[in-house]
Each structure stands twice: as C-alpha cells, then as structure tokens.
C-alpha cells in the first residue's frame with residue numbers, strides 16, 4: 001500500500017497551506033485507498049529550529065524524518081514568504097540525507113497573498129525536489145489567500161487542479177524507477 005505524507009511549511013496555525021495540503025492528501029488518500037499523514041512545520045518549529053547537527057537528532061524529529069523516508073508520495077507545500085518558500089521548510093530539507101527521497105513522487109504546492117509569486121512553486125520548490133531526485137507532477141498548485149474562506153479552500157478551479165495533480169501522481173507512482181536512480 002502506498003504511503004502518503006504531506007509537509008506544510010507554514011509557521012502559523014491555523015494555516016491556509018496546511019488546509020491545501022489536507023485537500024491534496026485527502027484526494028490522494030481516497031484514490032490510492034491509503035492513509036495520509038501530515039507534518040506541520042508550525043508544530044515542530046522550535047525543535048526543528050534548534051536542531052543543527054545531523055548526528056544529534058531529538059527522538060521526535062527522528063520519528064518525523066522516518067515518516068518522510070517511508071513515504072511513496074509526498075505533498076510538499078509552503079506559503080510564500082518574501083518571494084520564496086519558508087526558511088524553516090528549507091531547514092527541514094537541509095537536515096535530510098540527500099539519498100533518502102530518490103525516486104519518490106511529489107506534488108508541489110504553495111500559497112501566497114498575490115499573483116506575483118505564483119512561480120515560486122515551479123522555480124524554487126521544483127528545484128529543491130530535483131536536488132533530491134524526486135519525480136514531481138507537471139501540474140503544481142498555487143492558491144491565493146482569496147481562494148480560502150476561514151482557512152478552508154473554497155476555489156473550484158484550485159480543487160480541479162488538485163485532482164489533476166493527484167491523477168498525475170498516480171501515473172508516476174505506477175512507473176518503475178530506473179536502476180540508476182535506485183542504486
């Protein structure tokens with residue numbers, strides 16, 4: 001059974017980004033008949049921010065990284081902060097062994113206040129995923145604040161985009177990774 005893990009890079013609670021991750025993981029979960037878990041950076045901000053050594057992980061963080069390593073499908077999402085994804089989301093990935101995500105599939109998403117930074121998801125999150133040799137769906141999702149009401153996604157067009165990205169993820173999950181990537 002496929003394992004689905006969503007990562008929300010927001011530092012606030014409640015969070016639109018987390019709501020978007022919930023929407024994507026719920027759709028994937030339904031289509032794959034598999035459970036989904038969400039890692040909320042806001043909830044682990046203090047322990048994550050104070051961990052700088054690879055060799056000395058607190059147990060709570062080790063458990064979270066194990067979930068990421070065991071996932072088949074990742075949903076990686078962040079609010080745009082100052083024209084980029086959040087610093088703590090970057091720190092989360094900075095602490096991750098570069099080999100452990102190889103060959104996994106990911107759906108990328110971001111939230112933002114304006115149209116100006118919609119390409120953060122393609123120009124920044126996608127390059128991060130590429131560094132880790134993760135297969136990303138061609139459709140990425142960017143949702144503006146106006147597409148949420150009370151921290152719930154209320155945009156039909158974004159929900160449709162979510163469905164398309166999930167279908168693409170299902171397609172990618174069926175493929176067999178080339179041996180060069182597995183080794």
Ligand SMILES: Cc1cc2nc3c(=O)[nH]c(=O)nc-3n(C[C@H](O)[C@H](O)[C@H](O)COP(=O)(O)O)c2cc1C
Nearest residue numbers: 010015016017079080081082083111112113114117
């Ligand atoms: C520190 C900070 C910086 C932000 N910078 C940008 C930005 O550069 N571009 C943008 O479109 N929105 C920006 N925003 C707006 C957030 O991306 C937007 O409100 C997002 O939906 C917040 O997601 P959240 O509810 O998950 O925290 C910024 C918000 C904060 C708090």
